[in-house]
Amino acid sequence: MDNVSELDLPEAFLDFLEANGLDPSIYVAGDCIPRYVRLKPGRAAYVEEIEAEIKCKLEKVGWLPGFYSLPPDIQIANTKAYKEGKIYGIDAASGAAVAALDISTGDHVLDLCAAPGAKLCMILDLLGDSGSVTGVDVARHRLAACRTMLQKYALGDKCRLFIADGTTFSLLPPRNHSYSKSYESAWEGKTDAFGEWTSRRPWKERKRLAKAKDGIASLPVAGSEYPELIFYGTHSGIVGLSKTELYKKMDGDEISTCGYDKILVDAECTHDGSVRHVQKFENWGWQTFQRRVLNAERTDSLTTLQLKLLRNGFQLLKIGGFLVYSTCSLTAAQNEDIVEQFLSENAFAELQEIESAKQWPCRSGGMAKTLRFDPLTSQTSGLFVAKFTKLAS
Numbered sequence: 001m002d003n004v005s006e007l008d009l010p011e012a013f014l015d016f017l018e019a020n021g022l023d024p025s026i027y028v029a030g031d032c033i034p035r036y037v038r039l040k041p042g043r044a045a046y047v048e049e050i051e052a053e054i055k056c057k058l059e060k061v062g063w064l065p066g067f068y069s070l071p072p073d074i075q076i077a078n079t080k081a082y083k084e085g086k087i088y089g090i091d092a093a094s095g096a097a098v099a100a101l102d103i104s105t106g107d108h109v110l111d112l113c114a115a116p117g118a119k120l121c122m123i124l125d126l127l128g129d130s131g132s133v134t135g136v137d138v139a140r141h142r143l144a145a146c147r148t149m150l151q152k153y154a155l156g157d158k159c160r161l162f163i164a165d166g167t168t169f170s171l172l173p174p175r176n177h178s179y180s181k182s183y184e185s186a187w188e189g190k191t192d193a194f195g196e197w198t199s200r201r202p203w204k205e206r207k208r209l210a211k212a213k214d215g216i217a218s219l220p221v222a223g224s225e226y227p228e229l230i231f232y233g234t235h236s237g238i239v240g241l242s243k244t245e246l247y248k249k250m251d252g253d254e255i256s257t258c259g260y261d262k263i264l265v266d267a268e269c270t271h272d273g274s275v276r277h278v279q280k281f282e283n284w285g286w287q288t289f290q291r292r293v294l295n296a297e298r299t300d301s302l303t304t305l306q307l308k309l310l311r312n313g314f315q316l317l318k319i320g321g322f323l324v325y326s327t328c329s330l331t332a333a334q335n336e337d338i339v340e341q342f343l344s345e346n347a348f349a350e351l352q353e354i355e356s357a358k359q360w361p362c363r364s365g366g367m368a369k370t371l372r373f374d375p376l377t378s379q380t381s382g383l384f385v386a387k388f389t390k391l392a393s
């Protein structure tokens with residue numbers, strides 16, 4: 001605790017930490033926590049080349065396959081491997097949240113707060129040759145960055161991205177529409193079916209969307225109650241699908257069997273566990289931090305949002321599927337309290353032990369089976385993780 005004074009954190013933040021029972025000394029480790037990168041599968045041979053370029057060793061993270069750590073001051077953005085899409089930066093705690101999903105080949109995965117997309121990329125890497133990933137985010141510019149990432153890392157084939165509100169998003173996975181040649185020929189020439197995705201919408205499509213905005217056509221448009229599809233890959237199950245079918249509402253029984261196998265709710269939060277994020281306010285000004293992070297009204301509306309995201313995500317989970325709820329806040333209000341409230345109102349939700357966590361350098365959360373990563377204990381950014389399954393009714 002003695003070192004805390006060296007941090008020069010504003011009084012109001014120290015009060016915030018105290019009110020939330022958080023030890024400020026975890027922020028002291030901020031400057032020392034390593035940077036983490038993940039190598040795309042099959043790229044381990046590039047380790048030496050990357051080491052030569054950045055003139056330092058990539059340390060394998062023993063508890064998380066594919067992850068390497070670097071000293072915090074080493075930048076990877078200018079390396080050839082980064083520019084060529086062989087490595088990407090992602091904190092090891094974020095990697096753990098994805099690993100907790102136990103992704104298997106063929107899973108249909110929903111990432112309800114997907115942007116900017118580091119976890120989404122890892123999910124796609126783990127998915128193998130079949131299955132699908134649906135990424136949802138309410139922020140258009142952030143999801144556009146996610147689309148750019150998918151293209152850079154050549155990971156978009158099985159993915160579709162929607163700008164939508166994760167508290168109401170209700171599309172099921174494109175389960176019955178896996179890519180096949182017959183679909184490819186089915187959409188050719190059809191105006192009501194999705195063709196191959198292109199960044200440039202054909203003239204006819206733009207005209208139809210313009211009409212739809214005037215309320216003439218019945219197909220979904222941005223800004224309406226419907227989500228807006230801003231990217232889909234050839235193998236995402238969208239090509240050849242009738243546009244109205246994609247936006248069909250499903251009933252509860254259908255969700256039990258046709259819902260998502262795995263769902264990540266990496267909810268919007270105050271980011272107070274992310275030391276690097278907190279440190280940025282040294283430049284941006286602590287007043288901005290006070291407004292954005294400590295503002296009680298914002299925190300209250302965040303907890304309401306987090307609970308709604310968790311509820312809606314769980315609704316879309318199939319029986320026996322797994323949902324991981326994570327935040328990079330370390331306050332109980334945004335984590336254990338949300339989990340407790342959610343469990344109290346949902347008899348079919350059960351917290352799950354995260355088996356692989358036995359090897360992870362994290363602590364148990366304030367509730368059995370939940371986990372907390374923090375810079376001091378884990379040498380990672382702060383993260384809370386809880387895993388649920390859906391029981392049969």
Ligand SMILES: C[S@@+](CC[C@H](N)C(=O)[O-])C[C@H]1O[C@@H](n2cnc3c(N)ncnc32)[C@H](O)[C@@H]1O
Nearest residue numbers: 113115116117118119137138139165166266268
């Ligand atoms: C912690 S970030 C997600 C980080 C992301 N999972 C990753 O690994 O890059 C939270 C995200 O939630 C999004 N968000 C906030 N409100 C939302 C809502 N109602 N529905 C969907 N996404 C929302 C924010 O735009 C933000 O991108």
